[in-house]
Every structure is written in structure tokens, then in C-alpha cells.
Amino acid sequence: MKIKHKFKERYGNIDIFNPYIVIFFIIIFILVSLPMLYFSDELPRPSFQVYLYILLGIIFFIIGIKFPKILSKLSKKFDKKIKTLNKIKEKKLGYLPSFKISSYYKNNNKDNENKNNNGNKFKNFEFIILSIILIGLLLQIINFILLGGIPLFSGFLKAEAATKIWLFSYIFFIIGINILLANYNRKIYYLLLIIGLGLFALTGYRTTPIAILLSSFITLYYSRNLKIKYQILFGIIIIFLMTIIGFIAVQSIEWQHWRLNALELISYRAGFTINILDRTIPLAGSTQGELFYYTLTGFFKSVDPRVLVGQAVLGESHSITSTIFGPAILDFGWVGMSIQMFLIGFILKMLHIIQKHVKSTATAIYGIILGQTLIWIETGPTDIIVWFFYILGIITIIYYIYKIDYIYNLENYHNSYKCHENNLKK
Secondary structure (H helix, E strand, O other): OHHHHHHHHHHOOOOOOOOOHHHHHHHHHHHHHHHHHHOOOOOOOOOOHHHHHHHHHHHHHHHHHHHHHHHHHHOHHHHHHHHHHHHOOOOOOOOOOOOOOHHHHOHHHHHHHHHHHOOOOOOHHHHHHHHHHHHHHHHHHHHHHHHOOOHHHOHHHHHHHOOHHHHHHHHHHHHHHHHHHHHOOOHHHHHHHHHHHHHHHOOOOOHHHHHHHHHHHHHHHHHOOOOHHHHHHHHHHHHHHHHHHHHHHHHOOOOOOOOOOHHHHHHHHHHHHHHHHHHHHHHOOOOOOHHHHHHHHHHHHOOOHHHHHHHHHOOOOOOOOOOOOHHHHHHHHHHHHHHHHHHHHHHHHHHHHHHHHHOHHHHHHHHHHHHHHHHHHHHOOOOHHHHHHHHHHHHHHHHHHHHHHHHHHHHHHHHHHHHHHHHHHO
């Protein structure tokens, strides 16, 4: 118990999902790639300049994170807004509800659940979001029916799985489930999370179930008193999904034959992606914004930006990833990459500051965007969905910065009203 107490005292207050975790994941990604790059003949070794570009990207990402502080010094108005924001201290929803059958009948558990949910009745907002989630799940099932099978077990079906129905089902589900988890502590929502996770895993894409689980983890981390054991459990499940789904999906591709095991495959993918990044550097600016344009429009024009990366780098029509840095380098060179990383750092930091104090939907938005950004480290910013989430993040920042005085005054009013009510009861 003493060891547990000391551990909690020392590490309990560490904010593991602050924006700097992106840098940590970049380093992990590089470390994972090393076995295949330097201790195997499977892949050529990248040049040293690739690491210089990664370092440059990280530096501008850090500048972006630091920029709100710089902005506070330059603008008194902005500084005042941030100080007002820091005064707001929304509480977490408590611990995760107990899933033991025996605890269901205990009065204290019922009281705790009622307290977390402000009663058992569904509110209008809650019902709307729940409906959106159910529509998302239904669309995913319809997508499977139209495809005629489960894409996870067929390379041909997987190639056709990313339909418009799939796109909207994913957007509806990931936004909806995170908003509900951020605002309510009902057991049914954890069940919906598991169901959604299973359905999207069957699509054969690693990124969607990992994004769902990772974003949910981040949302729960900031909106609950999440015990260390649950944090570890989430981490294990994410690693398991990343390994198993990717391996099964690759093995199911009828026209490919791999001799690597699941762990070797992860290292290979990381190493291959870094190799692609290395090849983009001499081609800096060659696509002249084409990748970004088709990232925003390609889904509706049946153009895959990652195939364009393959054409530009390898001269072949293969869908390939080039890390979070690659597409920007191909489009606009190191300047474009630096601006991109700066903006990502700035947006993440602003959302992190906001959600830490106001919680609620802001936490859900931050969880989604940070989760997707961590996935971008490998896949690169070539998904319209994630840019949509970033736009949503920018809207969230503008809303809270603009409305922060009103929110603060409203919170003070509610607190005063509660104090007055408590005094009357006494």
C-alpha cells in the first residue's frame, strides 16, 4: 500500500495526454522502426537528413505549443481571456461505474450513478447524441451488407470498404461516443463503445478502431478519476488492436504474401514509412499543394491522396504512408511542414487548456483530435476526416475564447445559487 501511495503521489498528477505526448509517440515510432532499418536486410537505411527534418518538425511543434504563452504576453485581451479560463474549475464525473453484477443492487452504487448522471432520465441533448451514435452503428452495418462480407478477412472487400456510408458512420460514432463519455457516466455507453469498436475493427482498417479507443481513453482520462489499472488496460488493448488487426488484415490480402510475424510487421511498417519520408525530402514541393487539395476533395472524387504519394515517391500507384511530415514536405517543402507542425501544436495546446478547465464537450473534441494526430504520426495528414475534426477544434477554440466571460459568470451564478440552496436547507 505504501508503494502504491508513493507511486500515486509522485506520478498521479502527471498530465500524460498533454500535447507533448505527440513528441513522445514520434520517438517511439522511430524506435519501433530501428530493428527493420538497422538490424535487418528487409529495408534500406534512411539518410541522416530524415532525422533532421523530423527534428525541425518537432521544434516548430513545440513553438506552436508555447505560442499561447507568447500570445498572452503580446495581447492583454488574450491574456485576460486565458486568466478567466484558468479560474473555471469544472469537476470530473467521478470514477468509472462498477460493472460487477453484485454492485448493481447496492444502494450506494445507485446513488453514485444517479449523482453522476443527474438522474436517470435522458436529457434532450443526450438523446440527440445517442441517436447519432446509433445511426453511425446502423450505417456501418449497412456498409457491411452492401459490401457483401467482412472486409477484415478479405483484401478485395477492404479495398472497397471506405465508402461514403463508412465515412459518415465513423464521424457520427466517434464524435457521439466521446461526447457522451465526456458528459455522462452511464454503463450503457461503455457497451456502445465496445460494440462500435468491434464493428469498426471488422472493416480491416487499424486506424479507425485505434482512433475510437484512443480518443475515448483521452476523454475518460480528463473526465473521470481513471485508476492506473484502467489506464494500463487501455494501453494494452490499443497495442493489441494495433498488432492483431493489422496482422490479420495483411494476411487476408489475397495478392500479398508476408513472412513476417505480427511484431516484425509493425517494425517493418514504421521503417517503410520512414523510408518513404526520406524519399520525399529530395522531392520537396514537387506536388505543389496537390496532396492537400485531394485530401480535402479526393474522397468525393475517388482520389486517394496516399496513392498520389506513392506515385510521387515510388512512381507507382500504391497507397502508402509518409509520416505526419511527408505530405506537407511534398506539397510545400520544409516551410510547409514547419507551418503545419506549428499550427498542430498551437491548436492542440489551446484545446488542451480549454478542456482542462471546462471539461464536457471540449474534452471530447480534444480527445478525438489528439487521438487522430497520434495516428497521423504514421499515416500522415491525408484524411479529410481529421481535417474536419481540426476545423471543429478551431471552432471550439473560437467559441470558448469568445464566450469565456459568459461561461465564467454563469458558473459563478450556479455556484452562488447552490450555496444559497444549501444554506436554506441548513
